[in-house]
Amino acid sequence: MTDPAPALAAPDRKHTVEIQRRSFIVGAGGAAATGLLASCASNATEPPAAKLASDAAVPFRGANQAGIYRPAPQQQAACFAAFKVLCSDAADLKSLLQRLTVKASLLGGGHKASDALPAVELSGVTGAPPVNSGVMGEDVPAAGFTMTLGLAGSLFDNPAYGLAAKKPRGLTDMKVFPNDQIDEAWIGGDLILQLCADSSDMVHYALRDIMKATRGQLQLQWKINGFHNAPRPEGAPRNLFGYKDGVVNPDEAEQLVWIGKESSQPAWTEGGTFMVVRIIRMLVEFWDRVGLGEQDNMIGRHRASGAPLGMAKETDTPDYSSDPEGTTIPLDAHIRLANPRTKETAGSRMLRRGYNYELGVDLNGNLQAGLIFTSFQQSIQDQFEATQTRLANEPMVDYIQPFGGGYFFVPPGVRDANGYLGEGLFA
Template sequence: MSGYDRRSFLRGALAAGIAGATVGGMAGAASAAPQDTATPPAPPFHGRHQAGILETPRRRTIMSSFDVVADDKNGLVDLLHTLTDRARVLTAGGTPPQNGVTTPPSDSGILGPSVPSGGLMVTVGVGASLFDDRYGLASRKPSGLTAMPTFPNDDLDPAWCHGDLSLQLSADDDDILLHALRDIARHTRGGMQVRWRMNGFTNPPRPTGTQRNFLGFKDGISNPDVTNAAEMDRLVWASGKAPDPAWTAGGSYLVVRLIRMLVEFWDRVGLSEQEQMFGRSKDTGAPLDGMREQDAPKFHLDPEGRVIPLTSHIRVANPRTPQTDASRILRRGFNYDRGMDEVGNLDVGLIFTCYQQNIARQFEATQKRLIDEPLVDYISPFGGGYFFTLPGVQDSSRTYADFIQV
């Protein structure tokens, strides 16, 4: 049993179920589950970097934050061992062990008798609050990791902010994600509890190219090239050099922003005004001085902003100057739909995530340029947080706990 299975058993919590659900049983399953040929294979779990950062986003995601409730540092280490074990099992797939008819099943069964990996990617991060005085980890804290501040134009709800751990699950099917979340919650009971959770999805290209957000514009066109290793080392990956601790090499700083879109008001705005706010054509995604989505805007030929306004989103977020080149981020966006609010308005928006080497130099520099941009009248950031996405677990002898061991 994992450390948390043992602890929960001794406390008498869910004793029968946890007694039958061992990490080793599923990890040692003899047969692999058949794969859905329409689902792209996930990258290997082991590697220098975690999956879910450079890879093309899956169709579905769960972005969640957890509070660690382990009693002491040994309990935290147990938790991270268990979390690693479950991630290995779930991303590999297989046949769960049979516990017999008198004990709860070892698996929820929502994916059938043989669990497919479903292209699942698991991405784990740590928040600044994990390095408080509970577990003696102050010396291990990444230098740029802080609690996310409230920026002008934010309307942050504390219940939807921050957390000790971040967990992102990505796959093409909702049942794969819910199965993984239930499995992890079951095996880490007593070690961590959900602080907030948001389900998101990507849209198919309409008609081609980058997905659209719920304002109708293509979202995330101008990302750095993830196939360029030198560019990723410059903009995305932590180097492990001072002032960061050495263990951070291969990880990345993650910013999560939960952004509601006030679509009832947006839908009353004229097309020309919408395009002026973004600086792009709504139908093609091209900059207003271009023809195609991937055309680079020619700000230097339009210094007065007569074609692309000086206040437009693309011009303020990424001025494309030598001075701002180092502030570029790797952006990953997922739409969300939570139905209606208490007064009957649509509750839809964006799970904005981005990865970078340095939050202050990259995300915060960009966010400060965006203060009071015209779009702020139609969006309302209400949650999220800063996290450090751990480096990859490089082989079967290692776990997430290796990064925080003193």
């Protein structure tokens, strides 16, 4: 958003926002300030990634889960891991969610070898294989780690768990849009973990640690690792097409992400959000053979500065009303379709928090690389799908191939020591 952001602590949420910010060990000011990155050019001189030291802890507890709006500077490394849930019944599912909660809290807090571990972490057998893989050393730093848990519709549909009445409205299977080329190997799963940290080794450590603890209850269905680029040279980072991406993200105070009290959703969902993951192959070789003018017109921005076409700075607001024919920014440019900046479309904006990926070599010798598009919103239909529908058949579709991902509901956060992720399912 280019409008000045309203005060961060909106009345109905100020409690948790302030707690989170206060307990932010490193860069608390940065966390608050970079939330306004999209709208304050002055922040562009402070790369958000640099704000987090490797021992920074992101608070696990709060009204909302971490890994969405906190930490405000997106971590550099991520893993999106979708699992089949193999719990035998609701009680077993509850124990799984409790175990994942312990893991998220422990991993996010960092712990020293000398720190006591909860009993559930210990085998009780002297000389048993170490509980810690050692990848992060004996003292595990917090490394800005966050685990964000999402549940797919299939989990609510499974009669073994009896959760049909708790299913959030609009939690459908992932919609297949025109131009999508879905690969069965890259969809499905009942539960997703978005693991983010300041380093790839921490992400690996966490996934391995979590899987070891949940071996019989979770089976990995698909997983993909992502990396977040540093700003080049400043402002929003560039995607693999070389364009600044994520310039415009709604601030938390705009209330487009968290499910509120007044929603038509089941009560337990308050403080949760919907998560969309779309794995989008980007045909980077093809893209690199396109002239700069055509590239700019497809995106709607100048590649060098990131500014909307005809403007100077990436944070400048395009004025579509004085460009009704699309002479400056084509009517089918990506940024114009994605966010037409009208009153009618303002509510379809969402928080994007994607990561780039690389996956080796395609059959044709090209790089398999692209974007793990990730968005958080109150309604998949009114926000993500409405936006994606506007984007159908944009000129850029020749250069991208969405092939996997899913829709998930992210339960509210854990507020106290006895709470656990998804506890509202069993209330």
